[in-house]
Amino acid sequence: MLFVREAPRDDLVVRGARVLDPAEGIDALLDVRVDGGVIVGIGEPLETNAHRVVDGTGLVLAPAFVDPHVHLRTPGREDEETIASGTRAAAAGGYCAILAMPNTEPVVDSAAVLGALVEQAHAEAEVPVGFLAAISKGQQGGELTEMAELADAGAAGFSDDGRPVAAAGLMRRAFQYNAITGRRIAVHCEEPTLSREGQMHEGAVSAELGFAGYPSVAESLMVGRDLGIAAYERQPIHLLHLSARESVELLRRAQADGIEATGEATPHHLCLTDEAVRTLDPNLKMNPPLRASEDRAALIEALRDGTIAAVATDHAPHAEHEKEVPFEEAPFGVTGLETAFAALNTHLVEPGLIGLETLLVRMSAGPARIFGLEPPRIALGAPANLVLLDTEATWRVERDRFRSRSANSWLLGATLKGAVRLTVAGGRVVHEAATP
Amino acid sequence: MAEIRLVRETLPPAGPARRHLISISDLTRDDVERLLATARSFESALEREMKKLPTLRGRTIVNLFFESSTRTSSSFELAAKRLSADVMSVKAAGSSIDKGESLKDTALTLDAYGPDVIVIRHPHIGAPQLVAVVTRAHVVNAGDGKHQHPTQALLDLYAIEQELGRIEGVHVAIVGDVLHSRVARSNVQALVLCGARVTLVGPPTLLPRGIEAMGCETSTSIDAIRDADVVYVLRMQRERMEAGEAYVPSLREYTERWGVTPERLRPGQKVMHPGPMNRGVEIDARVADAQDALIVTQVRAGLVVRMAVLYDLLTHGPVAVEAAVAEEVA
Numbered sequence: 001m002l003f004v005r006e007a008p009r010d011d012l013v014v015r016g017a018r019v020l021d022p023a024e025g026i027d028a029l030l031d032v033r034v035d036g037g038v039i040v041g042i043g044e045p046l047e048t049n050a051h052r053v054v055d056g057t058g059l060v061l062a063p064a065f066v067d068p069h070v071h072l073r074t075p076g077r078e079d080e081e082t083i084a085s086g087t088r089a090a091a092a093g094g095y096c097a098i099l100a101m102p103n104t105e106p107v108v109d110s111a112a113v114l115g116a117l118v119e120q121a122h123a124e125a126e127v128p129v130g131f132l133a134a135i136s137k138g139q140q141g142g143e144l145t146e147m148a149e150l151a152d153a154g155a156a157g158f159s160d161d162g163r164p165v166a167a168a169g170l171m172r173r174a175f176q177y178n179a180i181t182g183r184r185i186a187v188h189c190e191e192p193t194l195s196r197e198g199q200m201h202e203g204a205v206s207a208e209l210g211f212a213g214y215p216s217v218a219e220s221l222m223v224g225r226d227l228g229i230a231a232y233e234r235q236p237i238h239l240l241h242l243s244a245r246e247s248v249e250l251l252r253r254a255q256a257d258g259i260e261a262t263g264e265a266t267p268h269h270l271c272l273t274d275e276a277v278r279t280l281d282p283n284l285k286m287n288p289p290l291r292a293s294e295d296r297a298a299l300i301e302a303l304r305d306g307t308i309a310a311v312a313t314d315h316a317p318h319a320e321h322e323k324e325v326p327f328e329e330a331p332f333g334v335t336g337l338e339t340a341f342a343a344l345n346t347h348l349v350e351p352g353l354i355g356l357e358t359l360l361v362r363m364s365a366g367p368a369r370i371f372g373l374e375p376p377r378i379a380l381g382a383p384a385n386l387v388l389l390d391t392e393a394t395w396r397v398e399r400d401r402f403r404s405r406s407a408n409s410w411l412l413g414a415t416l417k418g419a420v421r422l423t424v425a426g427g428r429v430v431h432e433a434a435t436p
Numbered sequence: 437m438a439e440i441r442l443v444r445e446t447l448p449p450a451g452p453a454r455r456h457l458i459s460i461s462d463l464t465r466d467d468v469e470r471l472l473a474t475a476r477s478f479e480s481a482l483e484r485e486m487k488k489l490p491t492l493r494g495r496t497i498v499n500l501f502f503e504s505s506t507r508t509s510s511s512f513e514l515a516a517k518r519l520s521a522d523v524m525s526v527k528a529a530g531s532s533i534d535k536g537e538s539l540k541d542t543a544l545t546l547d548a549y550g551p552d553v554i555v556i557r558h559p560h561i562g563a564p565q566l567v568a569v570v571t572r573a574h575v576v577n578a579g580d581g582k583h584q585h586p587t588q589a590l591l592d593l594y595a596i597e598q599e600l601g602r603i604e605g606v607h608v609a610i611v612g613d614v615l616h617s618r619v620a621r622s623n624v625q626a627l628v629l630c631g632a633r634v635t636l637v638g639p640p641t642l643l644p645r646g647i648e649a650m651g652c653e654t655s656t657s658i659d660a661i662r663d664a665d666v667v668y669v670l671r672m673q674r675e676r677m678e679a680g681e682a683y684v685p686s687l688r689e690y691t692e693r694w695g696v697t698p699e700r701l702r703p704g705q706k707v708m709h710p711g712p713m714n715r716g717v718e719i720d721a722r723v724a725d726a727q728d729a730l731i732v733t734q735v736r737a738g739l740v741v742r743m744a745v746l747y748d749l750l751t752h753g754p755v756a757v758e759a760a761v762a763e764e765v766a
Contacts (some may be wrong), residue, residue: 203645203646204646205646207645207649208625209561210583213644321540324566324570325566326581327560328581
């Protein structure tokens, strides 16, 4: 389900880092040795066997991150992102695996399109990448894609992300039929007749600024509908980019009722509220929109208690000329792969809203389990999927530093605390930076 | 859980230090009072025979209008001319904008002439912000989508102060389609800033959810205008009544419920309207033509207030305007 450029695995020893894998119950100053891309030693001190030694003093070595929700814009908008540039950005962000959404041009709705992507990933993906396929042909919400064939061709899951499946009847058919694929359906919850021309969260800020509102109920109504259908069909369901308090409450209740429902939240929804839109910066325009502080608080609480098991960047690159327009004309979406950990470390861990251990799990094992990927772990015999973090380093987010082809980050100009020093993905060193 | 702080504090400032008038929220009460005082001194200067002041001689002002406008564009143009500035008016129709040029490129092209001020009207929120970021000019927002129309609010304050002698404590009822009205938003901010009491009156579908946070009251009953010193009537936009877009069931029902008629007014209540009016829809013709209508006063106020705004932006902050005017006229 994951595809990557073939390359030799690396040998290395990370010396003296705080090795932190909450799932494995490890939190100690240790050495970790990797032979041919496999973890073969965890202890102190380890023989280096003439391997390259990375000094981990003062740094945290954790399982690398998994992003279940990125847009690689390939095929169709390679000016905005390619598999090569998007996976380089992922490597710089500490990711060892990412899943790409199918809302490309053309849409990933046939085994032919998916096959071409898989081939391209084998040629140029720096980090293992998986591809979700569309639920409906052309994401038009009319007819189901050939889900079984797509699953056989390597689809990591199914989603019409970018737009909702408006017709409940088709959504039900998708859940019914999905029983034979073994993949998870991921839903973008938006009732289009309620979101309509909405530019931002409907509330006091939209009332003052004059923007058409995109109310919370446009999301939560669909969350309720899709949880209901999934429960009725006894199928697992994943809720993409949750933004509203009401949606979180519905997810929590569904989980309590035994429904196999999961959810994700983005760094921008976890860090910002609709107040930020007052700047009219088009890099604060996304779908779903930034919501009120109660919504943000509910997302943080759900991430803390595990109701929301995954952080997803919803990395959505856009060409500079498309975002350099009045807010109302700008497309929805912001990038996030290269800033996710730093943003969340700065705005959630540092102020004490969530523990570092919890964040690391929600960025790694949490999303991996949702899509049936092997969770990255620091254990003997496990493939080396490691990230070396400097939680104290501060750096400034600047346009020309991105590996992504696009720079539509909501953090441009911001100073963040927390940097990725080394990423090992699938046994290969894919990113290394002496300074943030 | 620890307290959740706004992340916005850590984001870079919204704009550069160069002064613009994009939103009433850019202004303090002192700024508003200074602008109104400047406008008053221009008004007395204009009463002289020589109607032109040499104040902004050699300065260039560009009017960039992407939406049709009669009173705002003509008012800015005349204001600039009365101050002896060079004025260039660019309208979207017939320009490169028709050929699909982006706002950024249009702004950069005009910026090459080195204008001191760009006055912009645009159908989309955020357009003046963009022009402020990409050019070196001072930017004046002459209306951006449903967001703001700050010079309209300033001229309305001027007209109210002229008529009632004060703004503090005055009760203004704003009636009609608040949801789609940049005039309403700018006026609420400006009036509340200056200590007036504001009540928004209209159909529930046209009062934006959460607007009370701006410091005003709301009512869905036209009876709420009875208490007001000033009844400010908003234009009912016919395009809001199109099929599928209908915010009220019919214009007929709107007029019957919320139309401002002589019967619904008390004697002595002042009536304002930003124009253009739909007589017989939101405002009864008898109200529009009555003695207590300040509609023509508003237009006159528009000229001196826009002169004051241009003057203030180009003379960098509070100055002894009256002295300056007197000196230049003499």
